Amino acid sequence: MEKDCVHVFAPATVANMVCGFDVLGFALDEPGDEVFIRKVDRPGVHLVNVSGDNGRLPREASKNTVSASVMSFLNHIGQADIGVEIALHKQMPIGSGLGSSAASTVAGLFAVNTLLGNPLSRRELLPFAIQGEELACGHGHADNVAPALLGGITLIRGYDPLDVVAIPVPQSLYASVVFPHVDVPTRDARQMIRSKVALKDAVTQWGNIAGLVAGLFSSDYELIGRSMHDVLIEPTRAILIPEFREMRRIAIDSGALGFGISGSGPSVFAFSTSQETARKITSVIQAQLTQQGIDSNGYVSGINAGGPHVIKNSDTND
Amino acid sequence: MEKDCVHVFAPATVANMVCGFDVLGFALDEPGDEVFIRKVDRPGVHLVNVSGDNGRLPREASKNTVSASVMSFLNHIGQADIGVEIALHKQMPIGSGLGSSAASTVAGLFAVNTLLGNPLSRRELLPFAIQGEELACGHGHADNVAPALLGGITLIRGYDPLDVVAIPVPQSLYASVVFPHVDVPTRDARQMIRSKVALKDAVTQWGNIAGLVAGLFSSDYELIGRSMHDVLIEPTRAILIPEFREMRRIAIDSGALGFGISGSGPSVFAFSTSQETARKITSVIQAQLTQQGIDSNGYVSGINAGGPHVIKNSDTND
Incomplete structure (x- = not known):
């Protein structure tokens, strides 16, 4: 059943895994970021609160990777006319090399998709998360967003077309x-x-x-x-x-x-x-x-x- | 029980497997090379016959990869004083990119090891096979000799130290x-x-x-x-x-x-x-x-x- 309000956690990630530059990454249990999203009558995507970032992230909805990727998502599924309010609570350091922007972007996309009854699969959310990385980091890499979104250890086999492979996680790692x-x-x-x-x-x-x-x-x-x-x-x-x-x-x-x-x-x-x-x-x-x-x-x-x-x-x- | 005479087949191999330059390779069921080896009273390693090569391979025992690597092996195990006669029957094309020298070298090493009751494991034979490649090709790569010796699909993870990993072979390949x-x-x-x-x-x-x-x-x-x-x-x-x-x-x-x-x-x-x-x-x-x-x-x-x-x-x- 669809709910009016969703509160989501998305994990920090470790990209490269030493020898897998730009292609390997894995998700952590902690830290991570949290996003609240709720439906409102006022149309549009409204970024109503950002906390835990010491004021470092954009407050303008079109420039913040969370709200911007939610906008792309809503456009894609033909629901650009609905209204949502988003609050981002950063629970992890920015500029740390732990996929901070990926955690935020993935939390936002996972939240809005859940809010609307999962119109897309997780893998279908990936292109929107990559767009978000492009906005946040200047390059649309997937080595943080893929494990943040899919969990576990992921391999980006290639980008043309995007080919993400799940690698099994050994039990005692x-x-x-x-x-x-x-x-x-x-x-x-x-x-x-x-x-x-x-x-x-x-x-x-x-x-x-x-x-x-x-x-x-x-x-x-x-x-x-x-x-x-x-x-x-x-x-x-x-x-x-x-x-x-x-x-x-x-x-x-x-x-x-x-x-x-x-x-x-x-x-x-x-x-x-x-x-x-x-x-x-x-x-x-x-x-x-x-x-x-x-x-x-x-x-x-x-x-x-x-x-x-x-x-x-x-x-x-x- | 040790026998006086051993007749061995070693397979051709496909190195690189397209994207695994210098590190991946696999063994074929056919073609391959055959080596006969037998103990003789006359000490030393004697290359008594080479066939199927159109006269392209060295006949001098110290220059032919098969006899030369058998010599190294015998030196290593402290049996340089015994006598063996070797015949190499090439059953596959030379200069084909199918690991022709590797097949010959591995056949020789596998044969002499069998003849002497397996003093070394297969993996222990690998360094001698790499030496043989150096003699035959001018560089001591292992991407043909490893699959020729161990079978299946092999990964040379690294050379320092040599680290060969067996990769599973899917059933319908x-x-x-x-x-x-x-x-x-x-x-x-x-x-x-x-x-x-x-x-x-x-x-x-x-x-x-x-x-x-x-x-x-x-x-x-x-x-x-x-x-x-x-x-x-x-x-x-x-x-x-x-x-x-x-x-x-x-x-x-x-x-x-x-x-x-x-x-x-x-x-x-x-x-x-x-x-x-x-x-x-x-x-x-x-x-x-x-x-x-x-x-x-x-x-x-x-x-x-x-x-x-x-x-x-x-x-x-x-």
Whole structure:
């Protein structure tokens, strides 16, 4: 049954997964963003509240990725004449490399689709989420929005046409995520990357991504760890992240299978095979940063198999 | 029980599998090479016969990849003082892009290991086979010797250290292979490849290899087909192969999941989901070549899950 008001959570995501630049990503259980959406008589998409962003996100409905992608969605399904009010409550850091804009966009799209009785499937929402990324980041990548929307681990096999493949999640895989409070704008982090690479290094990279996918399919945790190396992008991006090598060392020493940059950084993540180890890794990495006078957010999370979910679905009068 | 004389078959292989340059390969049921080996009193490794090569391979034991790698093997296991006679019967074309030297080398190593009661495991034979490739081709790649030795589909995840991963073979996967009688030396075909590539193209390539591995693990034949594209190597190498685009077109029109160059060519191969379709594809490709006045060898094969096998294991007096 359709409800008047929907409250949705959508997860943060870790793109690239070390050796899968621009094609792999996975969803976290936490953190994430929340969107409230409700039907109103006044036609149009109204962004009535944005919180938790320290005033950094656009308030104008056509410029904010959440409301703008909801507008595209409503246009597409021929309901541009209805009225909705949207409130975005950011529960995760912006510019962290954890797919902040993707979480917001996906929460908005999942919320409006739920509000209207699911006229589209999750996969059909993906193109609107990619449009939202284009608005927010200047490029329509899917490596954050795909796992945020579909959950689990996703592969963007290709864009022409868009081909998203679900990769199985091994049962005992946990993520440690740490966001150091240093500023690495996504655009800059992308511009630092060379447009030409040595074929030899590209071969190393695709040997590793093939190994990672094989390890995920076969729950071979050692193979997953052996494959988590990036010879192309990380050497450049790591320069922008303080204590990167030291964080890797202590993560591996504490039992991590592998360690790397989340998206374009500055967040880093590690995989391990127990929640206890994942907790320890997050803790030692944060302690290392604290010692250097760098604040951070730390998370310990499973791989979020479900993607976004409805927190509350109610009539306005409930 | 050890026998005095062993007769072994080792298979031809298809390296690269279109999007997995230098890291993926699979073994064929046919063609392949045969090696006879027997213990003799006269110490040393004696290459007593080479047939089926039109005199193209070295007859000197230290220069022929089969006898040279058997020597390395005997040195390694501390049996350099025994005597063996080797006969190599090539049953497959040389310079075809089907792993001809790998098939010979693997047959020799598998034969001598069997002769001596398997002192090494198959995986332990791999470094000797790679040495053999270095002697035969000038570079120690493993993408032909690994599937020739281990069977099935193999991924060379990395070389430092050597990490070979077995990829599962979907049940209904058949290969059509055609060797057009044109000369494309492996060294030349490698030298044509650019040493720098666009990162954008590398990303396309590793999206595809990840998709191919996912498709093989999940027996998703459509995904296997969608992933079999090579934007980096094929455009250059295909120039050396007559009728390449036309062969692809008719293979796909005849039901192939995907089509591409085997190794460095000039052989081409296609995957399909039935032996009947595979037969049809081999036949239409060969007909196309015949029409252009080009002779060819055609093969229809399953994926060889077992690798090399003993044809006959006997005492000299049997």
